[in-house]
Amino acid sequence: MEGRTTTTSLVDTLAQTALFADLSRPELEAVAHEFDEEAFAPGQRVLRQGLSGSGLYVILDGAAVVLRDGEEIARLGRGDFFGEISVFTDYAPTADISAASLLRCLVVPRPEVERFLLERPRVMLRMLKIEANRLRGMLEGLA
């Protein structure tokens, strides 16, 4: 996969992400300035089941797999986010997340997540709607 050139900047990539769809250009620039992008080789772990430490990860490019006790339970792609449940509940992640391809994420470190969302209520609302849809999907699965 090509290293991204400066013609598609991090700000452009963020602008295409559902979670950040309501942010203005200056607000997106502030996000890009404040938080780091990390890249993971295929197979590399991003979150670790049972070990402390996580954050909010937003996938900018590539795919990730969710593994519980080594078994794949879900796949995530561009625009998806993960890690927030561990942050909000203050428990270690209950699954591994590993890169399924070269994976790029925007990372909001755990201690920053609350402030990040409180300063950006529209991102928080977007997140809430996405979580609500996930929950509905799970409840329908149970029914």
Add this chain to the structure above:
Amino acid sequence: MVVGSGPGGLQASYELQRRGVDHAVLSADDGPGGMFRRLPIFERLISWTKPDAPYPRGSREYELFDHNSLVAEEERFQACAPEEMDRSYDVPSRAEMEAALAVFVERAGLRVRYGCTWQATRLEDDGGFTLETSDGEYRCRAVVFAIGVTTPWTAPIAGLEHSTHYVDVLPAHEYRGRSVFIVGKRNSAFEIANSLLPWASRMVLASPRPIRTDVLGHSPLRTRYLQPLDEHVRGGFGTSIVDASIERVQRTPDGFRVETRGTSWPAPLTFECDELIAATGFRTPLQDLPKLGLATVADGRIPALTAFWESVSLPGVYFAGNATQGSAGLRKQGLASSSTAVNGFRYNARVLIRHLAEKHFGVDPPRPIVEPERLVAFLQQELAHAPELWIQKGYLCRIVNRAEDGMRDDGILPLQIFVDEAGPDAVAIAVEMAADGTIYPAVYIRRRNHVTEHQLDAHPLHDYESEGHRDALSQLVGPLLRST
């Protein structure tokens, strides 16, 4: 092959030499020092070296007090930085740092081909590389690029190409009576602002991200930030610190017009100024590597690296020095590594070369036996004093493996490697920092490839050699010892 003769390249070359690995060091410069031949622009470093400390120079414990010297096994190669300092500050000047690196090269007998520019890279069918240089071609099995993160990078803002980049800023007196607009609010922007305070008539520093004074209070950079920030906070008109994204820059007959849009105060703000300086950062000069498939982060400025500082997408290409920040590590509590400074990346280089020598050249590191009755005391001593663990908190760890013939010290390795890779039953220790700044020792136990994590108590003086810590460690490593 090692490319570069700054502190990262020199530390890598020393480590290769010590392990008897044949290598060549190429450098486009005329002498050692890398960025310290030119930068910081106002000649004063921000990283600490305490010439006198509770431990003698040349001891491993002293490294914690000296964040600028390269590290070595031989006492006479160690602690070169304090020797060069005139003690007017407890941080070296640029010239003192450059001199210290030259002394290291001379004492350690490192050989560098200066004035030799790396121009292009070819991947060979056997997995090796050919580097095309101004002095002909070099073939190698693996390459370590120690090429710094000091090539000017100007943010893609319309009109900013008319600005002066940080690296081209003139001596401070040239800005006498001028109004100066600085794009950026990080370290390099404040270095300029601090130096121009006695000369410029007015300064504005602007970037989208607000300054975090709570973070700054704990930062070694605060000496640079405090004065310009103080002027702004007191409501002075001399210096303004503005949260705004820069939308457009235009030349005017007398200077520049800068159009911005506020972030924390969301409205347009327009500034007129005589001088425009871009302190928008730096990049790694990767040349043709991205075309060969090298993945990057931060808008193409930094190579994306594995825990052993190898490209995530181009195997066999390693990085030393400042670019090792491309391997972020676990960042468990959000804490970043010290890989952007000599104090951190000197250890990264040692761990990298140990790995590279073992993987590519069959040079196994020593793994001495730790007697079972000594294990807990050994771990306690490392937690209390190991400079690698203290400087690279939550990033590097010390590992003791259970081998067939007893417990063996596996040395210093990335914590990420310990928690993510399969291996024998083992204990790893690290020093970590919680989000509120509390420093505490952490213990990781691996049994049958399942890793558990244990935090030990913090101590106000970081005394981890206490009885309480001994008992806690004994309990944790007990099962490992019993099964030997």
